[in-house]
Amino acid sequence: MAKIIVVTSGKGGVGKTTTSAAIAAGLAAGGEKTVVIDFDVGLRNLDLIMGCERRVVYDLVNVINGEANLNQALIKDKRLENLFILPASQTRDKDALTHEGVEQVLNELKESFEYIICDSPAGIEKGAQLALYFADEAIIVTNPEVSSVRDSDRIIGILHSKSRRAEQQLDPVKEQLLLTRYDPLRVEKGEMLSVEDVEEILSIPLLGVIPESLAVLKASNQGIPVSFDEQSDAGKAYLDAVQRFKGNDVPHRFLEAQKPGLLKRMFGG
Amino acid sequence: MTTSNPVCAEPLALQFKAGLVPILSLELYHSNLDFLERQLAEKTRQSPEMFNNSPVILSLNTLPDTDCTIDIQGLLALCERYGIKPIAARSDNTQLVSKLSDAGITLMAPAIQKAAPTKAPSAPPKSNKNNTVLPSSSRIVNTPIRSGQQVIAPEGDLIVTAQVSAGAELLAHGNIHIYGPLRGRALAGINGNIQARIFCQSFEAELVAIAGNYCNDSDPKHWKKAVNISLFEDQLTIDPLG
Numbered sequence: 001m002a003k004i005i006v007v008t009s010g011k012g013g014v015g016k017t018t019t020s021a022a023i024a025a026g027l028a029a030g031g032e033k034t035v036v037i038d039f040d041v042g043l044r045n046l047d048l049i050m051g052c053e054r055r056v057v058y059d060l061v062n063v064i065n066g067e068a069n070l071n072q073a074l075i076k077d078k079r080l081e082n083l084f085i086l087p088a089s090q091t092r093d094k095d096a097l098t099h100e101g102v103e104q105v106l107n108e109l110k111e112s113f114e115y116i117i118c119d120s121p122a123g124i125e126k127g128a129q130l131a132l133y134f135a136d137e138a139i140i141v142t143n144p145e146v147s148s149v150r151d152s153d154r155i156i157g158i159l160h161s162k163s164r165r166a167e168q169q170l171d172p173v174k175e176q177l178l179l180t181r182y183d184p185l186r187v188e189k190g191e192m193l194s195v196e197d198v199e200e201i202l203s204i205p206l207l208g209v210i211p212e213s214l215a216v217l218k219a220s221n222q223g224i225p226v227s228f229d230e231q232s233d234a235g236k237a238y239l240d241a242v243q244r245f246k247g248n249d250v251p252h253r254f255l256e257a258q259k260p261g262l263l264k265r266m267f268g269g
Numbered sequence: 270m271t272t273s274n275p276v277c278a279e280p281l282a283l284q285f286k287a288g289l290v291p292i293l294s295l296e297l298y299h300s301n302l303d304f305l306e307r308q309l310a311e312k313t314r315q316s317p318e319m320f321n322n323s324p325v326i327l328s329l330n331t332l333p334d335t336d337c338t339i340d341i342q343g344l345l346a347l348c349e350r351y352g353i354k355p356i357a358a359r360s361d362n363t364q365l366v367s368k369l370s371d372a373g374i375t376l377m378a379p380a381i382q383k384a385a386p387t388k389a390p391s392a393p394p395k396s397n398k399n400n401t402v403l404p405s406s407s408r409i410v411n412t413p414i415r416s417g418q419q420v421i422a423p424e425g426d427l428i429v430t431a432q433v434s435a436g437a438e439l440l441a442h443g444n445i446h447i448y449g450p451l452r453g454r455a456l457a458g459i460n461g462n463i464q465a466r467i468f469c470q471s472f473e474a475e476l477v478a479i480a481g482n483y484c485n486d487s488d489p490k491h492w493k494k495a496v497n498i499s500l501f502e503d504q505l506t507i508d509p510l511g
C-alpha cells in the first residue's frame with residue numbers, strides 16, 4: 001500500500017524541503033519507488049535542492065488543471081531511477097491548488113509509487129492544511145527553539161483535527177519528530193533546547209536528530225539531496241532517520257558535542 | 270440528629286431536595302414504528318437486561334421536522350412491550366405536545382439542549398473513543414490538547430487524560446481535571462461557579478482562572494507539582510495534591 005507522508009513544521013525555514021529531499025532520496029536508494037511533491041506554490045525550491053530546476057516543464061497546478069498529464073510533469077531524478085519529483089508552480093497564486101485536484105493526483109500516484117512525500121509550505125493556513133490533509137504519516141520538522149516547537153505543536157493539533165484521517169475518524173496520522181539544525185554545543189551552553197526538552201513538550205516519537213551542518217548548504221548549492229553525501233554528519237543522520245522510518249532500530253548519533261580529536265588537541269584547531 | 274420544623278416544633282415529615290439523577294433519554298431519529306422496533310429488538314437481544322422497566326425520557330426533538338406525524342399511542346405500546354417506562358418527554362412540536370399530554374406523558378421544560386439536529390443522522394452516531402460525552406454532561410478528552418486548540422465543557426466538568434500544551438485553552442462550567450501537565454490556560458467555573466476547582470498533575474500553566482478570578486504568576490513552589498486550585502475569598506489558592 002502506498003504511503004502518503006507529509007513533511008511539515010508550522011514555522012518557516014526550519015528544514016522541511018531539505019528533509020523532504022533527503023528522506024525521499026534515502027527511501028528511493030533503498031529500492032522503493034518514491035515521489036516527492038512540492039506543495040509550496042509560488043515559492044518552489046524543492047527542484048533547486050534536487051538539482052532539476054532546468055528540467056521543469058509542467059508542474060502540479062498544470063496537472064490539476066488538466067493542462068498536462070502526470071507523466072509529463074513528473075521529473076525523474078538523474079541519479080536514482082526510483083526517485084521522482086513533482087514540482088510546484090512558480091507563477092501561480094496559492095489558491096491554484098484545489099482539494100479535489102490534489103486528491104485526484106495523489107490517487108493516481110498511489111497506483112505506481114510506494115512512498116509519496118509532500119513537502120509542505122510554512123504556516124498553518126490553507127496551503128499547509130492541504131499538504132497534510134491526505135497524509136498517513138507526518139514528519140514534524142522542528143528546530144530546538146521555543147517558537148519552532150510551539151508551531152510544531154500547533155501543526156500536530158491540526159493533524160489531529162483537520163486531516164482526512166481525523167475527519168473520517170480513521171486511525172490517526174502517525175506523527176514523528178525530526179529535530180533539525182541541532183547544535184549540541186549551544187545546547188550545553190543553554191542557548192538551545194535539548195532533545196529531551198523538545199520530546200517532553202511535543203511528546204511524539206523521535207525519528208531523528210539532524211545536526212547543524214555545513215554539508216547541508218554545500219549539498220543544496222550543488223543541487224544534491226544531503227543524504228547522498230554519506231560521509232557528512234547530516235547525511236548519516238538523515239540515512240539513520242530513513243532506517244528508523246522503515247521500522248529499523250538505529251541508535252541516535254550526533255547528540256553530544258564533538259570532543260576535539262587528539263591531533264586537533266596537539267596542533268590546535 | 271433530627272432536623273425539626275422551626276414553626277410548630279413537630280418532627281419533619283417531608284422535604285424537597287434538589288438533585289441530579291442520571292436518567293436515560295431515548296432519542297428518536299425516525300417515526301416509522303417498524304423501523305424503531307427492529308432496532309429496539311436488536312438492542313434488547315444484545316443486552317436483555319438493558320431496559321428492565323427503567324424510566325426514560327422520550328426525546329422527540331431529535332425527529333426530523335417532517336416526522337411530526339409519529340403515532341404516539343403506538344410508540345408508547347412499543348415501549349411497554351420492551352420494558353421501557355417513559356416518564357416524561359421532550360418536544361417543541363405543538364402537535365406532538367398535545368398528543369403527548371393526551372396520553373398522560375409529562376413534558377419536560379424546553380431543555381437546555383444544543384441545537385437539536387435538523388436532520389436524522391443517517392447512521393447511529395459513531396462512538397468516538399477519544400472524546401466521550403458522559404450522561405452528566407461532563408466531557409472526557411483522551412488526546413493531547415495542542416497549542417491553538419480550545420476545548421469547552423459548557424455544562425459540566427472537563428477531564429483531560431493527556432497533556433495540555435502552552436497556547437491551548439480549557440474552559441468548563443464545572444471543574445477541570447488534567448491527568449498530565451497543564452502548560453496552557455485553564456478556566457473553570459466559567460458561568461460564575463465559585464466552587465469550581467482545577468486539578469492537574471504537573472502545574473506549568475500560563476494562566477488559571479475560577480469564576481473569572483485569574484492568576485498567572487508562577488509560584489516556583491508549585492511548578493511542575495500536582496496541585497489543586499480553588500477559590501477562597503476571591504483569591505485563587507494553589508495547594509499541593511495528595
Ligand SMILES: Nc1ncnc2c1ncn2[C@@H]1O[C@H](COP(=O)(O)OP(=O)(O)OP(=O)(O)O)[C@@H](O)[C@H]1O
Pocket residue numbers: 009011012013014015016017018019040120121122180181182210211212213214216217220234
Ligand atoms: N541541518 C542543517 N544544518 C544547516 N543548515 C540547515 C540545516 N537544515 C536546513 N538548513 C538551512 O536552512 C535553510 C532553510 O531550509 P529549508 O529550505 O529546507 O527549510 P524549509 O522549512 O523548507 O523552509 P520554507 O518554510 O521556506 O519552505 C536553508 O538555507 C538550509 O540550507
Ligand SMILES: [Mg+2]
Pocket residue numbers: 016017018040119120121
Ligand atoms: Mg520549503
